[in-house]
Amino acid sequence: xxxxxxxxxxxxxxxxxxxxxxxxxxxxxxxxxxxxxxxxxxxxxxxxxxxxxxxxxxxxxxxxxxxxxxxxxxxxxxxxxxxxxxxxxxxxxxxxxxxxxxxxxxxxxxxxxxxxxxxxxxxxxxxxxxxxxxxxxxxxxxxxxxxxxxxxxxxxxxxxxxxxxxxxxxxxxxxxxxxxxxxxxxxxxxxxxxxxxxxxxxxxxxxxxxxxxxxxxxxxxxxxxxxxxxxxxxxxxxxxxxxxxxxxxxxxxxxxxxxxxxxxxxxxxxxxxxxxxxxxxxxxxxxxxxxxxxxxxxxxxxxxxxxxxxxxxxxxxxxxxxxxxxxxxxxxxxxxxxxxxxxxxxxxxxxxxxxxxxxxxxxxxxxxxxxxxxxxxxxxxxxxxxxxxxxxxxxxxxxxxxxxxxxxxxxxxxxxxxxxxxxxxxxxxxxxxxxxxxxxxxxxxxxxxxxxxxxxxxxxxxxxxxxxxxxxxxxxxxxxxxxxxxxxxxxxxxxxxxxxxxxxxxxxxxxxxxxxxxxxxxxxxxxxxxxxxxxxxxxxxxxxxxxxxxxxxxxxxxxxxxxxxxxxxxxxxxxxxxxxxxxxxxxxxxxxxxxxxxxxxxxxxxxxxxxxxxxxxxxxxxxxxxxxxxxxxxxxxxxxxxxxxxxxxxxxxxxxxxxxxxxxxxxxxxxxxxxxxxxxxxxxxxxxxxxxxxxxxxxxxxxxxxxxxxxxxxxxxxxxxxxxxxxxxxxxxxxxxxxxxxxxxxx
Numbered sequence: 001x002x003x004x005x006x007x008x009x010x011x012x013x014x015x016x017x018x019x020x021x022x023x024x025x026x027x028x029x030x031x032x033x034x035x036x037x038x039x040x041x042x043x044x045x046x047x048x049x050x051x052x053x054x055x056x057x058x059x060x061x062x063x064x065x066x067x068x069x070x071x072x073x074x075x076x077x078x079x080x081x082x083x084x085x086x087x088x089x090x091x092x093x094x095x096x097x098x099x100x101x102x103x104x105x106x107x108x109x110x111x112x113x114x115x116x117x118x119x120x121x122x123x124x125x126x127x128x129x130x131x132x133x134x135x136x137x138x139x140x141x142x143x144x145x146x147x148x149x150x151x152x153x154x155x156x157x158x159x160x161x162x163x164x165x166x167x168x169x170x171x172x173x174x175x176x177x178x179x180x181x182x183x184x185x186x187x188x189x190x191x192x193x194x195x196x197x198x199x200x201x202x203x204x205x206x207x208x209x210x211x212x213x214x215x216x217x218x219x220x221x222x223x224x225x226x227x228x229x230x231x232x233x234x235x236x237x238x239x240x241x242x243x244x245x246x247x248x249x250x251x252x253x254x255x256x257x258x259x260x261x262x263x264x265x266x267x268x269x270x271x272x273x274x275x276x277x278x279x280x281x282x283x284x285x286x287x288x289x290x291x292x293x294x295x296x297x298x299x300x301x302x303x304x305x306x307x308x309x310x311x312x313x314x315x316x317x318x319x320x321x322x323x324x325x326x327x328x329x330x331x332x333x334x335x336x337x338x339x340x341x342x343x344x345x346x347x348x349x350x351x352x353x354x355x356x357x358x359x360x361x362x363x364x365x366x367x368x369x370x371x372x373x374x375x376x377x378x379x380x381x382x383x384x385x386x387x388x389x390x391x392x393x394x395x396x397x398x399x400x401x402x403x404x405x406x407x408x409x410x411x412x413x414x415x416x417x418x419x420x421x422x423x424x425x426x427x428x429x430x431x432x433x434x435x436x437x438x439x440x441x442x443x444x445x446x447x448x449x450x451x452x453x454x455x456x457x458x459x460x461x462x463x464x465x466x467x468x469x470x471x472x473x474x475x476x477x478x479x480x481x482x483x484x485x486x487x488x489x490x491x492x493x494x495x496x497x498x499x500x501x502x503x504x505x506x507x508x509x510x511x512x513x514x515x516x517x518x519x520x521x522x523x524x525x526x527x528x529x530x531x532x533x534x535x536x537x538x539x540x541x542x543x544x545x546x547x548x549x550x551x552x553x554x555x556x557x558x559x560x561x562x563x564x565x566x567x568x569x570x571x572x573x574x575x576x577x578x579x580x581x582x583x584x585x586x587x588x589x590x591x592x593x594x595x596x597x598x599x600x601x602x603x604x605x606x607x608x609x610x611x612x613x614x615x616x617x618x619x620x621x622x623x624x625x626x627x628x629x630x631x632x633x634x635x636x637x638x639x640x641x642x643x644x645x646x647x648x649x650x651x652x653x654x655x656x657x658x659x660x661x662x663x664x665x666x667x668x669x670x671x672x673x674x675x676x677x678x679x680x681x682x683x684x685x686x687x688x689x690x691x692x693x694x695x696x697x698x699x700x701x702x703x704x705x706x707x708x709x710x711x712x713x714x715x716x717x718x719x720x721x722x723x724x725x726x727x728x729x730x731x732x733x734x735x736x737x738x739x740x741x742x743x744x745x746x747x
Contacts, residue, residue, distance in 0.1 A: 031074040034092045038066045042098040045691050046073055047630075051089040055588055056080065056630035060092075062651030062692035065099070080618070080631060081591035093691070100685060100694040100745040102731070104708035108403040108410045109356065109384075109396035110737025111373040112156065116706050117735060118146030119158050120376035125357040126150065127337040129348045130175035132183045132201045135159060136342045138350055138359050139185070141170045144379060149175075149199055151183070154344055156361065156373045162199050162206065169195040174222040176229060177270060177340070182207050182251065184244075186231060188219035194231070196253040212254040215240050221267035223275070229253060230275060234265035239277075269293070271308065279311050285338045287347070289364070294339060294347065301333045303349070303362075317367045323353075323420035325466040328399075328412045330369045333360075335420060346370075354378065355419045355433070356397035356412060374412055380716025381734025385437025385448075391723040391730065395437040395448065396738055400465060403740075414465035426490040427483055428527040430469035430518070431456045435545070436660060436719050440552050442571065451548040451658075453478045457571070471519040471574045473549075473556065475541035475599075476534075477512035485509050492518070495532035503537070513599050515541035515558055517569065517576040533576035536560065540598020544614065544638070545658035547602040550672075554604040555624070557596075557612065558583070564596045566610055566626050588628030594618045603659040605672050609688040613656050613676055614638055621690045630690025639714070642679035648699040651692060655679035661720035662688070663729040663746065673746055675720035675731060681711035683731065685746075696743070697733075711735050 034046055044066050048058040057079050075092075079085050106114065113119040120126060121143035128139045132151060139149045147161030169189030176184045181202065187195040194214040198207025217240070221232035229242040238259040245252040266278030271288035278286065284296040292314060293306045303317035319332040335352040342348060347362040357376040360369045375397060387393040392404040400414040417432035434450025439460075441447065448467055450456040454474030458467035472479075476496055483489060488509075496508040496516075515535035518527055535541070540559045547556065552571040556579075557564060565583035569576070586596060594617055603611040608624040619634040634653045636645035642655025655678045662672035665687055673693065676684040681700045685693040703710040711733045718733035720743075729743040 032077060033072045033074050034060065034094070035070065035072050036094045036096070037070050038068050038096055040098055041068050042066065042096055043694060044071075045095045045693060047093050047691060048075060048085075049091045049093060049630075051091045053588070053627075054091075055628065056632075056690055057085050057090060059632055059690075059692065062632075063694045064651050066096075079591070080633065081593060083592055095691050095693065097693070097745055100696055100743060102696060102744060103742040105740040105742065106405055107735075107737040107739045108405075109375045109394070109401055109412075110377070111158075111359075111375040112410070113158055113737070115158075115737075116708065116710070117712075118143075118377045118737070119161070120146050120150060120357065121148045121163075122146050122377050122379045124148075125352055125354060125376065126350045126359055127352045128173065128175050129338045129340040129350045129359070130177055130183065131340050131342055132178045133180070134343045135201055136340065136348050137175055137178075137183050137201075138348070139173070139175055141173055142166055142168060146377070149183075149185075151199075151201055152359075152373070154342060154346065154361075156359075156371050160200065160202065160204055162204075164197070168197070169193065172219040174219065176222060176224040178224070180246075182246070184209070184224070184229075184251070184253075186219065186222050186229070186253070188217055192216040192218060192235065194219070196251075198251050208250040210250060210252045212252060213257075214253075215255055215259070218265070220265040221278070223268040223270045225270050225273055225275060228256075230268055232262065232265050232268055232278075233259075237265055238262055239268075276308075284336070287339050287341055289341055289345070296336045296339055296349075301336065303333075303336070303339065303347070317362065318369075323415075323418050325415050325418045325464070327414050327465050330360075330372060334358075353419065354397070355383070355399050355415065355417060375737055377717075377734060377737060380714055381738060382435040382452075382717035383433060383437070384717055384732055384738050385439065385719045386721045386723070386730055386732065387439040388721050388724050389439070389441070391725060394738075398433045416465070416467045423483070423487070426527075427487050428489065428491050430472055430520070430525070430527060431482065435658075435717055436548065438548075438550065438661060438719075438721075442552060447552050449549050449552065449554075451546060453482055453544070453546045455542070455547045455549050455554070457549075457552050457574075469520055469525055470572075471517065471569075473515070473517050473542075473547065473569060473574075475512045475514055475543065476508040476516050477510045477514075478541075478543055478546075479516070480509045481512075489527065491527040491529040492516070492532055494529040496534065498529065499532075499534045500537055511537070512543050513538050513540060515539050515556065515576070515598075517574055519574045535576060535580060540564075542602045543599045545601045547604060548659040548661070549604050550606045550662060551604075553608075555608050555610045556604070557598045557600075557602055557610060557622075559598040560585075564598060566622060566624070568608065584624075584626035586622065586626045586628060590628065591618055591631055594631075596620065601658050603662075603674060605662060605674070605688045607672070607688065609672075611659070611674065611686075611688065613659055616641065619653065619656070621688065632686070632690065632692060639679050645680075647702060648680075648682065650695075653684060653692075654682070656684065657716070659720075660718045660731065660733075663720065663722040663743075665746065673729075675743075677715065677718060677733075680713050681715060683711075683733070685743075694745075708739070708741075711739070 046061040121140035122145045124140040126138040149162040151160035169187030172188040196211040218234035231240045241258040264278045269276040269286040282298040301322040305314045338350040359373045361371040383398040394401040435452040438449040446460040564586045567579040601614040610622045614637040618631040621630040645654040660675040662674045665673040698710045700713040715734035
């Protein structure tokens with residue numbers, strides 16, 4: 001990017017200011033013109049700064065297109081807030097470039113699929129599998145995007161899919177085995193109501209399904225044998241027998257009037273046309289191969305094999321132990337929920353896990369997992385970040401991932417967190433996930449910063465392939481929200497009550513206006529009350545999407561006795577008391593009609609400049625000493641703001657959610673270029689010294705196609721990082737796993 005700095009003639013400015021000052025009486029205004037040369041067709045940004053203080057007066061042009069040649073842009077002498085600029089000397093800063101672009105590489109960590117939408121459910125993991133002729137069906141209860149019902153080939157490729165929303169029966173669901181053109185599910189809805197749904201196996205078509213004379217149900221299992229459907233109903237402990245009629249245009253499930261007493265309400269299976277009933281209470285799922293019975297059982301991570309006739313235990317399959325941290329273990333199941341055999345005799349297993357979601361296929365001879373479909377985004381595609389020192393090393397789905405497209409590598413390497421580790425009564429485990437991850441290095445060590453509603457710093461333990469928590473910054477109220485306010489982080493509660501003894505004892509659960517810092521002083525990776533520090537009540541603290549920290553030392557915005565200030569939290573002690581003692585009070589003119597707020601999202605740059613991206617009506621940028629250096633109109637921030645925004649206009653901020661990260665800018669690295677995420681899929685690129693450079697990607701409200709040009713709405717993840725090996729800016733964002741884009745034009 002080329003940058004040119006011009007100083008406007010003081011005489012012209014003064015003349016203009018005098019004319020503006022008299023505008024109310026004369027109705028006349030004399031314009032001041034900024035003249036610049038475009039060396040090529042491209043885009044330009046022009047800002048007016050106070051020549052003495054360097055602070056922003058007006059954002060005159062924000063990344064608009066200009067043809068090659070000389071151009072003249074008029075400034076009416078007004079500041080950004082519409083007030084008249086005072087008489088004095090001003091500087092016009094002009095940045096020109098050919099316009100940013102991107103090179104879309106691929107999506108990754110997406111179960112081997114290359115789609116521009118999620119292949120699987122974006123809320124729950126798939127927890128059901130069922131045979132469907134030569135296909136296998138994997139399913140979740142519901143989704144808001146992607147598919148909750150997946151039809152997969154034997155090699156795991158997505159053949160067909162359907163998305164079922166919140167409005168279906170989601171208390172329990174079982175998919176019935178099928179060898180025809182339709183796959184059916186029975187569901188328990190609120191009020192113990194039974195539902196019946198059908199889906200095309202090969203062609204994408206929903207079947208019209210009806211249910212007749214359904215009994216109230218507490219669904220525990222179901223299977224289909226011929227035209228009979230058996231439903232294990234815990235209400236009364238019976239097997240309800242239904243008849244399935246497949247007519248030309250509909251399928252009908254009708255209660256036959258028969259209910260068979262059954263001692264155990266649980267999963268059902270079919271073997272050669274015979275019904276197989278549960279034989280003990282702790283069964284989760286059952287499947288048969290003609291000779292043996294295979295089960296999943298509560299409290300076990302193994303596949304258990306029994307003699308079908310005698311129910312004598314024969315062997316177990318898989319690696320014992322359940323959830324874990326450290327190097328990836330393909331044969332270790334984590335909370336398995338369902339298993340089934342496909343037509344080729346392979347076993348399929350669905351697990352109730354998120355980091356990452358996984359569906360596996362197992363070889364019946366070796367007993368080994370021979371295929372795993374890993375990935376499947378969470379809502380908004382959070383949980384991602386690239387190591388700038390090694391662009392093949394990622395965190396994806398909150399797990400360590402290796403993605404090297406040149407070598408065809410796209411797989412998990414390690415589980416960084418034990419997602420199933422119990423919080424216990426104290427709820428004293430630090431955060432185990434984040435929206436965006438940032439790698440950092442110091443003193444020969446590798447660190448990972450988790451940016452979310454709470455900002456967390458971990459040390460990456462190379463030998464163990466896991467993250468060790470060091471500190472967390474946030475507010476007690478928002479952290480309570482993260483763990484569900486019905487739960488109580490006892491050490492945090494006790495520390496809060498000790499710090500503020502006169503407060504309502506339950507105030508901590510909702511206090512999102514008091515800055516809090518936890519640091520693991522004793523190194524046991526759990527929270528103790530004495531490890532918490534709090535700023536004064538009402539001091540603020542990043543809320544909502546939280547603070548993006550670019551390094552393990554970072555800056556926060558606080559309110560101290562009614563005055564706003566910047567403070568620095570620094571490795572290794574992260575002392576809040578020390579940070580407050582070194583507070584730098586904010587200075588500079590705040591535009592008319594606006595105010596600073598400490599309880600808002602933030603971005604702390606490498607050079608400790610600080611941006612408040614979600615303040616309205618202006619986004620603010622501060623120098624390290626607390627000077628308000630620049631501001632930019634920002635009338636529609638956040639999810640709800642975006643919903644009120646008009647259709648997009650070039651150079652106008654809308655729906656800003658948070659920063660994705662930054663890359664070095666300028667020939668000498670004198671600023672950083674920050675990528676700001678928009679709720680409708682646009683990405684804004686802004687420098688830390690306040691230049692709106694450009695935007696990329698379509699607004700989902702007007703997108704022409706669902707392809708690499710459209711990230712989509714409510715994409716709540718992604719990252720922006722500089723690849724130091726390749727010398728390139730890499731952006732990832734949601735939509736069909738994580739998409740890799742090289743951002744062009746920043747050099």
